[in-house]
Amino acid sequence: AQRVTQPEKLLSVFKGAPVELKCNYSYSGSPELFWYVQYSRQRLQLLLRHISRESIKGFTADLNKGETSFHLKKPFAQEEDSAMYYCALITGGSYIPTFGRGTSLIVHP
Amino acid sequence: DAGVIQSPRHEVTEMGQEVTLRCKPISGHNSLFWYRQTMMRGLELLIYFNNNVPIDDSGMPEDRFSAKMPNASFSTLKIQPSEPRDSAVYFCASSLAQGTNTEAFFGQGTRLTVV
Numbered sequence: 001a002q003r004v005t006q007p008e009k010l011l012s013v014f015k016g017a018p019v020e021l022k023c024n025y026s027y028s029g030s031p032e033l034f035w036y037v038q039y040s041r042q043r044l045q046l047l048l049r050h051i052s053r054e055s056i057k058g059f060t061a062d063l064n065k066g067e068t069s070f071h072l073k074k075p076f077a078q079e080e081d082s083a084m085y086y087c088a089l090i091t092g093g094s095y096i097p098t099f100g101r102g103t104s105l106i107v108h109p
Numbered sequence: 110d111a112g113v114i115q116s117p118r119h120e121v122t123e124m125g126q127e128v129t130l131r132c133k134p135i136s137g138h139n140s141l142f143w144y145r146q147t148m149m150r151g152l153e154l155l156i157y158f159n160n161n162v163p164i165d166d167s168g169m170p171e172d173r174f175s176a177k178m179p180n181a182s183f184s185t186l187k188i189q190p191s192e193p194r195d196s197a198v199y200f201c202a203s204s205l206a207q208g209t210n211t212e213a214f215f216g217q218g219t220r221l222t223v224v
Contacts, residue, residue, distance in 0.1 A: 006151075032211055043112075044200065044215040051209065086152060088213075095140055095206035096165060097213050101151030 002027040004089050006100035013077050014108050021072040021103045023061075023087030031089050033063055033070040034097065038084040047072075047085070057081070077107045115201050115216035122223055127189040130219045133182055134203030142213060143176055143186050146198040155199075158184065159206065191223045 003026040013019055025031060035047040048056045050063040050070060061072045070087060084104050088097040114133040122128050134141050143155040157165040161178045169176070173192070178184040188195055198220050202213040 034212075036213075043217050044202075046212050049212070090211050095159075095204060095211055096142065096154065096157050097202075097211075098154070099144075099152035 002031070002089055002091050002098050004087050004098055004100035006085075006087055006103050008103045009101065010104045010106070012106045012108065015079055016076050019072075019074045019077045019081070019105065019107075021085050021087075021105065023070045023072065023100060025068050025070065025087075025089050027068075027089060027091055029092050031063075031091055033061070034088040034090070035059070035061055035070075035072050036086045036088055036099075038086070038102075040083070044086065077105075079107050079109055081105060082107045113201055113203050113214050113216035115199075115219050117219060118217060120219060120221045122191055122221070124192055124223055125190045126223075127187065128191045128195075128221060128223075130186040130199050130201075130221070132184045132186070132201030132216060134184070134201070135214055136182065138203035138205050138214070139181075140204045140206035141178060141184050142202045142204075143184070144200040144202065146200060146218070152200070155186070188221075191221075193223045196221055196223050 005024045033050040036044050037047040038044045059074045063070050084102050086102045087100040116131045139160050141158040144152045146152050154168045156176045158178045176186045198218045200218045202215045204213045
């Protein structure tokens, strides 16, 4: 069965510092990977997906099939980036997202 | 479209009581998911409906949990009897689930507290 691992429950950085939220997955086929974000008191929403290959709010993520990773990166963190971040995986033929446990990002002023 | 709508937003109930959570998916979406969010386990899939039919309910914890989708615009998740360990935030999500349309759209969640 597929699995998504986010090793850090909490990541605390200062404003302007680089950020990397780690995500590893286990799946033998071709997955579709996502990052969802949940800001305080708001609903979960899609941040980005690997097939789009775009940068959203300064965040990027590259799918590395060799390392089975999809780490989320931003070169300069902002206070408004503080949120809960979930990595998710959809496997071929299924439309069911499997989520990691989430990483809480706190950006200090 | 107002997005996925869940009710109630908050529910406090006593152990042993029946709890019913409600969800209205986005019009036109054919897939509906119920997730449970806790600090310890993150987001866990409880059940997945496609075209109103339950496809995967392997995540439903036990017989106390049941979910229905009587039509394309409404779903319920029921817990009977409720227990304190059921306290969590329950999310409903829907998606178009077609081709490259794989994004799940979430509701605001229902925060359930069982005392």
